[in-house]
Amino acid sequence: MLSALIAGALLTSSVPAAAQPADAEARRTQLFQEGRRLADEGRWAEAAERMRQVISLRSAPKALIALALVERELTRHLEARALLTRAIADAQAQSLADDEVAAKKALAELEAIFCRVELSGASSAPELAVFVDDQPAVRIGDAVLVDPGRHVLRLEASGRKPQREEVTLAFKQKVTILVGLEPAASLAPNSSTPAAPPEGGGPSLVGPLVLGGVGLAAGAAGAVLLALGAADQADAEEQCGGTTGCPESVRPLVDSGANKIIAGDVVLGVGGALAVGGAIWLIVELAGGGSTEGAARARPGGLVVSF
Secondary structure, three states: OHHHHHHOOOOOOOOOHHHOOHHHHHHHHHHHHHHHHHHHOOOHHHHHHHHHHHHHHOOOHHHHHHHHHHHHHOOOHHHHHHHHHHHHHHHHHOOOHHHHHHHHHHHHHHHHOOEEEEEEOHHHOOOOEEEEOOEEOEEEOOEEEEOOEEEEEEEEOOOEOOEEEEEEEOOOOEEEEEOOOOEHHHHOOOOOOOOOOOOOOOOOOHHHHHHHHHHHHHHHHHHHHHHHHHHHHHHHHHHHOOOOOOOHHHHHHHHHHHHHHHHHHHHHHHHHHHHHHHHHHHHHHHHHOOOOOOEEEEEOOEEEEEO
């Protein structure tokens, strides 16, 4: 069938050959003869390129069928199917009954050897959209037609989470995948619905322990500052010799000691408050088992203890 169709590819056209420029027709004939020779030699990729050039100069249903048969040999079945569909439409438009019959026969034979991915459960998603390698899929019912090789299928439907499947098919092979699109609501929790607190949990001790630890650390830092300030003042008094008329060179040491004592007082006070707050929070947690009736909570304005 292939050689017969290629041999007749130039015999029928939507535009009479005589209406075409002589040089274009001569070039078309040359390309056709090259394509036919390359096909006879099994050099299908080169034959396909010549036939595409033939069609670009002047299309005809038989030329489309011939190119489709070459594409079939290259296992580019989807491209062949598109060419045969076009050949059928052109033959019908030009009332070329024989070409229409030939194109439909070639299409039926092609679809019989197609690799297919059967979609089991597709009826559960009436608005199912299928993509193969990010392109809209060619489907016949619940079957997706693909060329031999590895492909990535993506299934989508309104209100459903997309489903991704990878398949690898050999010549004429068929596989089945189960359509299991999950509701889109399962993608993420509703941000407007607060998460329910854990049930049956014990008291949370992390917060009060951390707060108390920070308080103790601050208190220790304050005590160190107080000790350093007192040491500076003691050194100043020693340099003054116990008199009130100290030399001016001692003043920086006196000021440094005073500043450290003031800072130490402040840090020690803050540390004490944090430690006390942590202790109260811990008591509340231990007594109330983590209930919200009595709790200590950190807020932008400070620690809040409520009962």
